[in-house]
Amino acid sequence: NAGVTQTPKFQVLKTGQSMTLQCAQDMNHNSMYWYRQDPGMGLRLIYYSASEGTTDKGEVPNGYNVSRLNKREFSLRLESAAPSQTSVYFCASSEDRGGYGYTFGSGTRLTVV
């Protein structure tokens, strides 16, 4: 089925470890996004990519890096995980640079101990 695929679905990290969250979409969308969702704080934008080859910071970028590998793939890297990064991470994509709704992946539930 067409959509956004995120891996892994669950991950437990120790403080200081690094990891990369993978995201791929097969809808030929130009724009891709990484959000985190925390209870009581809603969805907050970490990084986004308006098109292949470009990335920009969102509301909460500290502690994260991203790579837009090609039009399909947009990865999120935690270089040195901290307990404050315990969250559910969602990747999303949209048709164009604005004015369109998102298609979300199913999320990665990350726990940092």
Add this chain to the structure above:
Amino acid sequence: EDQVTQSPEALRLQEGESSSLNCSYTVSGLRGLFWYRQDPGKGPEFLFTLYSAGEEKEKERLKATLTKKESFLHITAPKPEDSATYLCAVQARENTNAGKSTFGDGTTLTVKP
């Protein structure tokens, strides 16, 4: 700074009991207002986009309306399968670089049979 406030936080209805969810927003020039549905453990699912005051969109038992300051999601004769968290989001017209969305915290709807 764009802001989205949703109310109530939680809503419990009997099957067939119609009601409305509210989304109040502040944005410097609205490009679009979006409604999503999120089931537990899943990513949000896109429902509607509204672009200008006075616009309405319908899908099954759901109808979304928009004014210059708020949007309502009306649920007519809800069924238990309508139970979910409903998220509202806005995009500002000035976000020319990408369709960055600001999300509200959501309203969790429970429909009892």
